[in-house]
Amino acid sequence: MKHITLFSIVAGAALATAFTLPKEPALGTLNGSVVLADAGKVVFDGEKPEVKPLEIDKAKSEGCGTVDTQDQSLIISKEGGIANVVVTVEIAGKEVKAAEKPVLLDQKTCRFEPHIMIVPVGTTVEYHNSDSISHNVHTYPQKNEQLNKMVPVGGTETQKFDKEDRVEIKCDIHPWMNSYLIVANTNFYAVTGADGTFKIEGLPAGEHKAKFWHEKLGKADATIKVDADGKVTPVEVKMTLEKKGGGRKR
Amino acid sequence: MADRGDTHYSVPALNKWFLFSSVAILIATGWMMIDDWQRPWKAYQREFRVLETDKVRDKEKELTAAGALARESELSAQVQAAGERVTANQAKIAEVTERLRLAKGELWNAIEAAKKAKSAYNWDRYVLEEERLHKGDATWGQDKLDASEAAMNVAAGIQQELEGKRNVIELELSALTRDLDVAQKSFSVGTRDLEQVRKRLSQLDPSAMTGPEKLADVVRDAPGLDFVKPNLKVNKVVLDKLTFELNFTKKKRIDMCQTCHLGAERSGFEGAAQPFTTHPRLDLFLSSKSPHPTSEFGCTICHRGSGEALDFVRADHRPTDKGEQAQWEQDHHWHKQHHWDYPMLASEFTEASCVQCHKTTMDLIADDAPVVAKGYQLVEQYACYSCHKIEWFPTKRRTGPTLANLQGKLSPEFITSWITNPKDFRPTTWMPQFFHLENYAPGETIVKSKYGAGRNIEGREWDDAAISAVTAFLLDRAPKQAMPPMPVQGDAHRGRETMRLSGCFACHNMAPFGEEPAAMDPALERRGTNEHGPNLRGVATKLSPEWLFQWIKDPTQYWADTRMPNLRLSDQEAADITAYITEDPDGYFHDVPEGWAPKRIEMPEQQLREVLGEQARWFFARDGRTTIEERLEKGTWSDTQKLLVDVGEKLVGNYGCFSCHEIPGMLDMMPIGTELTNWGSKTVDKLLFNFAAQEFGLDPNYREGWLMQKLHAPRSFDTKKVLNPTERLRMPYFAFADEQVKSITTFVIGLVDDEVQLAKMKPTPDLAAMDAGLRAVRQNNCAGCHMIDPGTVTFTDESGVSRTVAAELLPLSEDQKVPSPHDLAALKRDAEKNEATEVGLRILRPEPDVKKGMGDKLFVPLDKVTAMGAPNGGDMIRTVTDYYFNGIELLDPTKEGDEAYSYVSGGSGDEWGVYDADGKLRDHSGEPYDKVRWTFAPPVLWNEGGKVQRNWFFGFLHDVQTIRHQVRVRMPSFSFDAGEAEAIADYFAHKSNKEWPSLYARSMRLKEQKDMGALAGEMRMSPTNLSEIEAGVPMATRANFSKVLAYGQGHGFQMNGPVNPAYEATKLRTKAFLDQRKSMLSNHLELGEAVAVKGVNCFQCHYRLGKPPPADPIAWAPDLERVRERLREDWVHDWIVNPPLVYPGTAMPVNFASNPPSFQEQYRGSTNEEQIQVVLEWLYNFDRIYMGNPGQ
Helix, strand or coil, X not given: CCCCCCCEEEECCCCHHHHCCCCXXXXXXXXXXXXXXXXXXXXXXXXXXXXXXXXCCCCCCCCCCCCCCCCCCCCECCCCCECCCEEEECCCCCCCCCCCCCEEEEEECCEEECCEEEEECCCEEEEEECCCXXXXXXXXXXXXXXXXXXXXXXXXXXXXXXXXXXXXXXXXXXXXXXXXXXXXXXXXXXXXXXXXXXXXXXXXXXXXXXXXXXXXXXXXXXXXXXXXXXXXXXXXXEEECCCCCCCCCC | CCCCCCCCCCHHHHHHHHHHXXXXXXXHHHHHHHHXXXXXXXXXXXXXXXXXXXXXXXXXXXXXXXXXXXHHHHHHHHHHHHHHHHHHCHHHHHHHHHHHHHHHHHHHHHHHHHHHHHHHHHHHHHHHHHHHHHHCCCCCXXXXXXXXXXXXXXXXXXXXXXXXXXXXXXXHHHHHHHHHXXXXXXXXXXXXXXXXXXXXXXXHCHHHCCHHHHHHHHHHCCCCCCCCCCCCCCCCEEEEEEEEEECCEEEEEEECHHHCCCCCCCCCCCCCCCCXXXXXXXXXXXXXXXXXXXXXXXXXXXXXXXXXXCCCCCCCCCCCCHHHHHHHHHHHCCCCCCCCCCCCCCHHHHHHHHHHHHHHHCCCCCCCCHHHHHHHHHHHHCCHHHHCCCCCCCCCCCCCCCCCCHHHHCCHHHXXXXXXXXXXXXXXXXXXXXXXXXXXXXXXXXXXXXXXXXXXEEHHHHXXXXXXXXXXXXXXXXXXXXXXXXXXXCCHHHHHXXXXXXXXXXXCCCCCXXXXXXXXXXXXXXXXXXXXXXXXXXXXXXXXXXXHHHHHHCHHHHCCCCCCCECCCCHHHHHHHHHHHHHCCCCCXXXXXXXXXXXXXXXXXXXXXXXXXXXXXXXXXXXXXXXXXXXXXXXXXXXXXXXXXHHHHHHHHHHCHHHCCCCCCCCXXXXXXXXXXXXXXXXXXXXXXXXXXXXXXXXXXXXXXXXXXXXXXXXXXXXXXXXXXXXXXXXXXXXXXXXXXXXXXXXXXXXXXXXXXXXXXXXXXXXXXXXXXXXXXXXXXXXXXXXXXXXXXXXXXXXXXXXXXEEEECCCCCCCCCCCCCCHHHHHHHHHHCCCXXXXXXXXXXXXXXXXXXXXXEEEEXXXXXXXXXXXXXXXXXXXXXXXXHCEEEECCCCCHHHHEEEECCCCCCCCCEECCCCCEECCCCCCHHHHHHHHCCCCCCCHHHHECHHHHHHHHHCCCCCCXXXXXXXXXXXXXXXXXHHHHHHHHHHHHHHXXXXXXXXXXXXXXXXXXXXXXXXXXXXXXXXXXXXXXXXHHHHHHHHHHHHHHHXXXXXXXCCCCCCCCXXXXXXXXXXXXXXXXXXXXXXXXXXXXXXXXXXHCECECCECCCCCHHHCECCHHHHHHHECHHHHHHHHHCXXXXXXXXXXXXXXXXXXXXXXXXXXXXCHHHHHHHHHHHHHCHHHHHCCCCCC
């Protein structure tokens, strides 16, 4: 199979400066360990790809209200930060705690909110429909069981995720509506913000392997070093966009 | 006595003679008895008795080990204890018995009194009515009658009272003895197995017998006494209806085979040596519940041989190979029985016998008789029936394309080279080779020309001239017709996508020459289904674009009988495909096998005329020498072209080309081959072995070798013979593989006289319908696009048990394609590459053994997967999904490594995507697999008969209309033969009906969450029976399904069905139903509409009266207007309740499962089921609501 790199994203090239730590640990402690947390910002080297807004005509979005037409599958800030990159850090031996309450995934003005969501294994997700038109929730999990249910106006459905997984969630009625749910086997995770930065709460000292995933740009790995005093060494990530064909692209 | 001298003979001498002959007769009688006593079959029976005794002893040990003895003594102690309790109560019992006796006496008196009172009343009434009639007074004597009636009622009251009294006493008595009754009953039930074993042992094993039994056992088989009631006896079945021909008379079959083959009918002797081995398929043969019980069919009807023989050699046993033959000759002095016309079939050919009865169900027996069914299909595929008449053969069609319009399609050069050897251009073609075979060897002298006065004409020039002549004749019969020009300009890029997505590769492949068995391109991989039509590699070199365009547009225009259906392509689409093939940007269609170049045969005119002249002399011999020579010298044949055409016509007639191809002027000619209708009944001595017996080591006693040689090298029987050209063998060379030869041989030797079929095999209407349907499904290649049954995966579970589940594979990792279900080795290789250790399965049928239902996921370690059974059909699903995700992989042979590969899709340049049905290019490569598969690939046909109405299905097959507008693959318009569409619709209806019991049993056990053994115990049947019902074995289902059903109903399990293939009325449309609903629910149709349209919003995705929904094609769903005529209502109900349970992965969501129920605004106070009901009614009355159709 053939991969042609269209462009690559070099993350964190000149980010060392951006990683100044807050003087006080921002987030308290978890399991008694020292806390820290932070991470970086992903920038673009070279020409920014053109991301067209979604074409959603009125007939298709009847009852939706004003639909945000931004294509959320690739959002790059002016400075080159990439939003919606999933970062997970697994630490062997650490018990994974499921969220106590169901986590909300909302359908609002015919978009899923949030577009990217991470939950620890064992968590229940609550799908809600805040619109005045019906949606369905159709999950496409790899390991967990599939669900495809109508969520009526104002209604709610729930599903528990027991296995580590990456689940695309769609509404079949409105084909542009999709979101990704990452069921992580860890409690250390983050999604990059609009500026490409991320922050992981409660990482203990040591060297940790962090995994990065983006729906269009694929996967990457990096090591995050946390000193005993909570100081973080910045990471550098490269991600590539595959050419179409020759293996499924996600 | 002294000789008195008055006789003519000497008395003392006579006395000596008497003495001598008496002794001789005594000795002979004794010898006869002893000889009879030790006949070989008796030895086998004695041996089997020992074997059986061991077996019963084993069973006894097994029972003992399982605690049967302890249980017996326990139960017996219970009986004893109960008996003692009863004895202790003896006085009380006697007292109650006495009371019962008295009560019964009283009751008897009362009954008699009541009877008397009743007759008195009846008499009084008779008298009263008579009197009233006479007197004309309708009130006469009423008082008397009333008194009489009162007396009768009093007597009846006393009787009832006394009956009650007696019942009370009876209960009292039975309460006193109940313990004993219960204990006795449980003793007999609990020791039944043990009792059976003991009984059998007392019959078999002398050591388990009493003294008198032992004596009787010996005496019964003693010489001279064994005619009374012997243990050792001949077992025979007399089969009145199954006759065979013996010296011109029909004789009943009497089969005595089981005299020696004692274990054949009994399970448990699978491992025993012959003659005691259990028959390998008791589910099909011998056993009384099987379709072929011994009592009705015997043995020789299938195995042949001599059924009445009680001797190994005389039974005409047949060795499987030379080694066994040598062994038998040594052990049994075996030799072929030369005067017996029905030698036993070698075991590898036994399936041949299926044909004699199953002519009407050859497709249905394919799973159980794979060899002969394959033979039948090969005879159909290669159209053997065209030349060799097989009277009953269901397919009659000419298999080769018509030659009537040949000139519009092919060049003379191509025709010549093709006839020379079709496989030079198309290695996978079915067309055989006629010329340059061994009886026309290149250097061999065929004939000395000019009636022996001319030169020697050799094989090569003879056949070369013949090929030229046939070409000339065919072109002469198909005058050139100008093809109309193409109406529009085609675009190769678009054509590439259209070709992929309209369905061409469901039947055709483009495998490279020589790599056909395993082509590289996954979509074009050579498999059964995409070999239905020819391999398309190289076609551009033989066809003109104009012809191709017309052919793709409407194949029947050129060839009315073609199997290629009409895809209803627009001019533009057909032109695009034509452009793709002729411009050939990907290098498929101009690739030809090495060494192939169409050319005319070059032969000097003089030589050509010499050879053709000689051929004319042989083939026109009837016209007389003078006429022939005259024509050649100065008549019509002085024009070489005329000579070619005339000789060509004779050759075409001689080789029988018209049998497979439609040739103008030759439509009514008789086929040239030997009739095969009852070839298997023809005695072997009628076959011409010639020198072949020595030359190829054939055994002239048997027909199979002859036939196999004939199929491998048809002309080889001419070896060493001196023959003139009109006598030589003409059968062409098919290049059959060994297993093909074996299959065809098996089929042909099964073609015997069919009096047996007439006596035995009358297929039920549903079997006949299913067979015809299965054949039509196969011949029209429905499985090329549609998945008819899901595939299976076999794995070893944690406890080491092998499980087979109906399932499809899930991708090995997030980025992977769905693995191919055809290749386990490739799956394991892929897994290694992806570091995957387990494979995900999606279960596609209730699988109670693994506790998974439809659509559930199951993850199995890869090293535990032992086998995969490919789905029946549906390859097009992979072709389509591959294209949507990956486009087409192209290989540039001039480059190396990754650089050599590139990918194209519908878009041009940097644009990527596929043209949707609305004409817009969209990129769906990021969509989940399920979404693309269920939205854009051809629908699956699981349980299709349970889904669609048969009438609609039949109509749809005849007049295809688009149901799924977003699918670019076309359901083609077939030109069905009479009855084919009905057969297909019937087939699916019957198939669903037949599969229902298995589905019921599986679903029920899954719901009960019980394992096979426990549930079977509760149903009072064996686990084997239950597992056979779940597997759909007809015999077990017929015998025991009622128990499963009764259990299910008793435990509140309900499931729709089974489908009644003949019935599909929808009650939701009847006036009576609607009237009744109106009385309950005045506005039910309006409620249905409100829930469906305002609540669920069905029209957001579903077509509405031919208008597309507002969403993009990826969200489109079928037109709801069609539901009422198309779908069965119970299926629609199941579908609406839970779509993913019907088609796991479908985009249709579960709409009515909220708790509390949604849509209260539209239908206040309703439950989910009530909403579904009104929506169903709305759907089935769609035309009344929206189209103004009147009600019924």
